[in-house]
Amino acid sequence: MADLKRTVLYDLHIELGGKMVPFAGYEMPVQYPMGVMKEHLHTRAAAGLFDVSHMGQILMSAKSGAVEDAALALEKLVPVDILGLKEGRQRYALFTNDEGGILDDLMVANRGDHLFLVVNAACKDQDFAHLKAHLGDTCDLGMVTDRALLALQGPAAEAALARLVPDAVDLKFMDVAIRQWDTAELWISRSGYTGEDGFEISVPEKFAVSFARALLAMEEVAPIGLGARDSLRLEAGMCLYGHDIDTTTSPVEGNVTWAIQKARRAGGAREGGFPGAARILKELAEGPARRRVGLRPEGRAPMREGTEVFASAEGGAAIGAITSGGFGPSIEAPMAMACLPADLSEGTVVYGEVRGKRLPAVISPMPFQPNQYKR
Template sequence: MLARDATPLKRTPFHALHVARGGKMVAFAGYEMPVQFPAGVLREHLHTRSAAGLFDVSHMGQLTLRAKTGKVEDAALALERLVPQDILAVAPGRQRYAQFTNNDGGILDDLMVANFGDHLFLVVNAACKAEDEAHLRAHLSDTCIIDSLSQRGLIALQGPKAESVLAKLGADVAAMRFMDTGPRKIGAFDCFVSRSGYTGEDGFEISVPAEQAEALVSLLLDNPDVLPIGLGARDSLRLEAGLCLYGHDLDTTTTPVEGALEWSVQKSRRSGGARAGGFPGAEKILSQFEKGASRRRVGLRAQGRAPVREGAVLFADSASSEPVGNVTSGGFGPSLNAPVAMGYLPTALAANGAQVFAEVRGQRLPLQVAAMPFVPNTYKR
């Protein structure tokens, strides 16, 4: 299979398993990935909400960041030169959501940062991983050693039965809480396990050496509570959870404040904080914390049954000719049995309950600004 530019697509360690289980393979972020399995997107979505879904996310980038001094605190302070989050405060065995920002305050990528005791472990988005690694090397090579863990697979086990499934393999997971992370033994396999995910459900992300990856996944799929899940249900699950997809809901023109990600920037990095600023775009981002941003990411609920898709233009009323925003993610929410969407609106129109209109096939469909997540999350706190 080739990408649109005729470049051969990469394959994850689970490719043969996907094909054997009837996965419908498509091009995604330079990889050949399953969009769905024979069960279909709807069943895969609902199974994850009720039992346990297994996702191949090996296309994501896995990196380590080590300070040349050997001190993880120095690696954390170095990374703070590139992100607005307090990395120094991430305790060993914990992880934090972060964003790489540019000089205009826009988001280059969003990522997870884990403290493994003597180094940091980073997971970045598939489409950005080459640029992210280059960004780290360009700015942090003076103080840090950056390594790509390209020979590892990455899977996500998500849903209310994820803990019981993993616990049966001897993994010490029952004591883990949301955002706990670190090396764990799963069966005979030495893995990195975090209690996190991209569905809004309780669950785990598991990094495993590529040569052991298929054996581990086969072991998990032997459990009748576990179903393989493709990209289609992954997208509908994260949309219901109100989670951003980089390149759609976030990009280089969007600041963390505009993206409704203020919660991810700790007070210590904001104005008046102990280590305020010092990251790319700090002047603009911190100004928006103080004065507000002109636009904001919001949740949108359709008043009818027709899904409003990415790219739909938003208007303040049914007759206006001037757009006020756009939809960045949208589709049908199987858990809600109703359409849901996310998009950007002027801050003055972004209050929950406000009404706007989306233009879909020449018609103006009413939408209501709604709180997110659309489906309550079930993280184990």
């Protein structure tokens, strides 16, 4: 662990009894004394506080000063309608490569005169280099290094945050805003990675511990680790980069085509123009050979990442593999995602090989647990 980075909240995690593990180059809490199962259920029932300060925060503005120019520049790297993103709103996006694979997934917010990007921890340095290499001539880019990032998630998140930031209640799902707490400027988005209502809050590092303590002092707020973060996002049907999607997966194969707006599709106002457009537009029109799907294993045994999937209980070669899998505390059953032939429909039974036995699983719709966003 000696060469791992630590977030500004590291000492607080230790104080709270966090079990620290290596993750994306950082020492991060996988769980607290409450345990993964109870942390997961607490987030669904009340409010959970997550340290996501390891994520990358990037500011992007056009040298011309026009946010529209920054949006058009970013559209050269993502198959997403950034120009149509209104001020005070954010959306999910994907960096694609020339082969149509996914380099990373990210969030993009329009903050009026510039864009604010949040990228995955393991990819942040390469994402920043990618942006500089392709857009450095027309855009100013800065990696934010003096702010923590907290996620407050769950049905009680609004009431908890409102005690500190009363006008946070005015935000709807995927709204972004700058608000004040004490003398700190908070960058808030109403979004998250759990399927629950909640917020992601960028806070100056010098205020991060006191802000986290103010939230944790509330009865309904508990600290939540990476273990429950993973089971919550899996129940919500959300991808984990490097597992469910990666450089070998197109957005169509990854089943995230909802993120590609009409303006960037065939016949749209700004059709194509992003890396891998030929493959991605072709797959949108004709369908992919394989696709990310949800699986509900029968019985109680989870099917973990890497489990091979077969079309029949006996014989034949594997038709795909589990990309994420585990037990869903809220649905009280195992759940998984897999990359399988795209012609298999929901309700089809396939077989995952667990400890030498092929066990049945049903291709199922996602999310496994209904989302609870405030729209």
